[in-house]
Amino acid sequence: MTPADRRGGGGDAPEGVRLQKVLAAAGVASRRVVEQYIVEGRITVDGTVVTELGTRIDPAVAKVSVDGVAVQLDADKLYFMLNKPRGVVSSMKDEQGRPDLRRFTKDLPGRVYNVGRLDGDTSGLLVLTNDGELAHVLAHPSFGVEKTYIAKVQGTVQPQVLTKLKRGIELDDGPIAVDAAKLLQAGSGGGFSMVEVTLHSGRNRIVRRMLEAVGHPVVELVRRQFGPLHLGTLRSGEVRALTKVELGRLLTIARSDERG
Structure with missing residues (x-):
């Protein structure tokens, strides 16, 4: 159905809902402002510019x-960001009785589930x-959605190590390379270093x-980052709804991949 097909015409009852009404209900802007956007x-x-x-x-x-x-x-769709603490498994019900995600979702307005996983020892952003x-x-x-991690590692990381990660290394399950890597803090005297790595695997x-x-x-x-989403100042164990801007960026990625 093309945009022209969605317009009511002649003596037939119009089908569908006016675009400006739909977008106003979705919180984009007032009907008057949406009408200006259309013009x-x-x-x-559906990928076609609408001006009527x-x-x-x-x-x-x-x-x-x-x-x-x-x-x-769709107002029934729910989207949240959780800063998952360490020691919590990425499951809505853990069969082994370990701490799971239910404690963070029980007060949400509807049932949700996690997108992907973080292992129990890893904290941070979970959708x-x-x-x-x-x-x-x-x-x-x-689909290649990038994720960015901050890792505290043993030893002093040298520049050549970062280069090696970017060029690629061989693991038991095949070759792998990070998309980006940088040293945030170098260890001294055999201490610890802080490294930021970005990858889509x-x-x-x-x-x-990889780091081991x-x-x-x-x-x-x-x-710290999942696609266009940033953990920001969200505290460990806290949940918040995605903003309209964040959600728009996520949906744009999804629809771009659908077309591709």
Whole structure:
């Protein structure tokens, strides 16, 4: 269905809901402001620029973007960020009775589940949602969503170690390279170093295995960034809803991968 098909015409009852009403309900802006966006050609529906104020859409299936940023029209979809503490497994119900994610989700307005996993010893950013399509894109390694970690490691990390990580090393399950690596703090006297690494691999415990392979076992590991999301000042164990800007960036990534 094209944008023209969504407009009611002739004597037939119009189908769908007016675009400005849908976007106002989604919290984008007031109807009047959205109408201005439409006239200015700033809104696309299913990839096509819409400039007619009479445009109607089916909010259940239409993919709408404003200024190139995707908008979620389904108010039942939930999106949260958790700063997962160490010692908590990335599961809604752990069969071994270990601390799991339920303590952080029990007061949320609906059932959610985690996107991907962080092992029990790793803390940091974990996305919680009930949006299965988005979760698939974010978690699947083929989509290449980047993750950034801060690692406290044993020993003094030399520049050549970072170069080696970027060029790639061989592990038991195949070759792997980080997308970026930098030294935040060099150890002295055989102490500890702080390293930031960014990669898009979804392999199990990959950061720990890579750093151990180059002679610097991980002592502590925190995921600070997941795609366009940053942990910021969110405290350990705290949960917050994603902002409209953050959600828009995530949805834009997902829809871009769908088209690709």
